[in-house]
Amino acid sequence: MTNTGGYEERDVVVRLTDVRKDFGDHAALDGVSLDIGAGESVAVMGQSGSGKSTLLNMVSGLDRPTGGSVVVGGEDLAALDEKGLALFRRRRIGMIFQFFNLLDDLPALDNVALAGQLVGLKASAARKRALELMGDLGIADRRNIYPSSLSGGERQRVATARALMNRPSLLLADEPTGALDSRSGDQVMRLLTDLNRLGQTLVIVTHDPRLAAQCARRVVEVADGRIARDSSANGAPAAEVAR
Ligand code: ADP
Ligand code: MG
Numbered sequence: 001m002t003n004t005g006g007y008e009e010r011d012v013v014v015r016l017t018d019v020r021k022d023f024g025d026h027a028a029l030d031g032v033s034l035d036i037g038a039g040e041s042v043a044v045m046g047q048s049g050s051g052k053s054t055l056l057n058m059v060s061g062l063d064r065p066t067g068g069s070v071v072v073g074g075e076d077l078a079a080l081d082e083k084g085l086a087l088f089r090r091r092r093i094g095m096i097f098q099f100f101n102l103l104d105d106l107p108a109l110d111n112v113a114l115a116g117q118l119v120g121l122k123a124s125a126a127r128k129r130a131l132e133l134m135g136d137l138g139i140a141d142r143r144n145i146y147p148s149s150l151s152g153g154e155r156q157r158v159a160t161a162r163a164l165m166n167r168p169s170l171l172l173a174d175e176p177t178g179a180l181d182s183r184s185g186d187q188v189m190r191l192l193t194d195l196n197r198l199g200q201t202l203v204i205v206t207h208d209p210r211l212a213a214q215c216a217r218r219v220v221e222v223a224d225g226r227i228a229r230d231s232s233a234n235g236a237p238a239a240e241v242a243r
Contacts, residue, residue, distance in 0.1 A: 011038045012071075013170055013201050014059055019068035021054050021225075028054040029065070030225035036203065041196040043216035044205045051225040052205045056172050059203065060093045061085040073169045090119050094163030094171040098178040100155040102147040108158045109134065109143035115165035126165075133161040137191065153184030160191060164200075171195065173204040177211060189215050 014036035021029040028051045036042055044052050057063040058070050061077050070077045073092055080088055089095075102111050109130050116126030134140045137157045147155055156176060163171055173192060177185030193215045196202045206212050212219055221229040 012036070013038050013040075013073055014203070015069075015071040016055075016058065017069045017071075019055075019058055019065045019070060021051075021058065021063070022066045027225050029058065031068070032222075032225070032227055033068075034220065034227060034230075036201065038201055039196075039199055040218060041193070041202040041216045042204070042218045042220055043212035044203060044220050044222060045207060045209070045212055046222035046228070048207070050222045052222050053174055054225075055222060056174050056203065056205060059170070060095055060172055061089050087119075090115070091166055092169050094166070094168035096156065096159050096163050096171070096173040096176045098175040100147070100152075100159045100179075102155060102158060102162075104147050107144050107146055108139065108150065108154075111147070111158055112161045112165055115162045119166055129165065130161065133164055134158070137161050151184065152180045153187055156180060156184070156188045157191065160188070160195075164195070169201065171200050171202050173202070175205055175207070177206065177208070185211070 012035055014034065016032050016034045019029055019032045020027065032055060044055060046052050054063070058065050059072060061070075061072075061080070064077070075088060075092075077085065077088070103114070106114065109127060112130035112134060113123070113126040116129060117123060121129070131140060131143060134143055137160060139154055139157045139161070142150060142154055142158070147158070150158065171192075176192070177188055180188060189211050192202060192204060196215070202216075204215060219229070219231040220227055
């Protein structure tokens with residue numbers, strides 16, 4: 001069996017190989033290679049403008065690389081057309097953003113359930129699962145509230161429930177605590193950490209070293225579109241590499 005970089009092939013959830021992304025003559029990503037294994041929690045850190053969001057957008061298929069290859073869950077994203085990519089995102093990837101990206105004209109429950117309906121779940125089944133998830137995340141009592149009346153922490157929990165709706169292979173979070181006060185931020189981080197403990201593969205962009213240390217066993221630092229440091233090039237916990 002092939003064993004690349006310490007992983008069995010079947011355990012690789014994300015494989016970026018020499019990924020490049022140019023915007024005009026600026027290289028946002030300048031040759032990034034990175035494997036992420038099933039069940040890992042990875043914090044992506046780096047200064048503003050270093051390429052963190054671009055990196056996440058390559059993995060989620062929100063944007064396409066200029067060069068190199070992106071394989072997620074065994075799927076080569078280059079082989080998918082726009083419709084295929086959209087389907088891939090909805091079914092396989094959960095995404096959480098700094099500013100929640102909830103639909104303001106839908107109550108919390110419908111924001112969550114919609115993600116299921118978009119992949120073909122019946123409304124009743126989607127609402128049932130949405131309510132279970134909201135219960136798990138401690139926001140079931142907020143189900144009929146519109147996003148504008150929710151606190152920031154509650155909004156991010158709704159967004160997290162939505163991201164988990166279709167049991168994604170991979171949960172991607174881009175500065176999920178960036179718009180939250182420190183207490184709500186800590187709660188959301190704890191939530192993500194708990195999800196990872198339950199086996200959810202997690203990639204989280206943050207520029208807060210404290211949060212990175214709290215939630216991730218592996219830290220990848222991006223600088224000028226390159227990986228400047230990877231606490232565990234073979235997926236071992238950061239603490240073991242440091243020893
Ligand atoms: P980070 O998330 O680390 O702050 P980004 O990945 O958003 O950084 O951006 C990396 C670089 O690419 C920055 O110089 C940014 O200005 C540039 N960039 C990102 N997205 C675009 C875009 N859609 N068009 C042009 N330049 C972009
Ligand atoms: Mg960013």
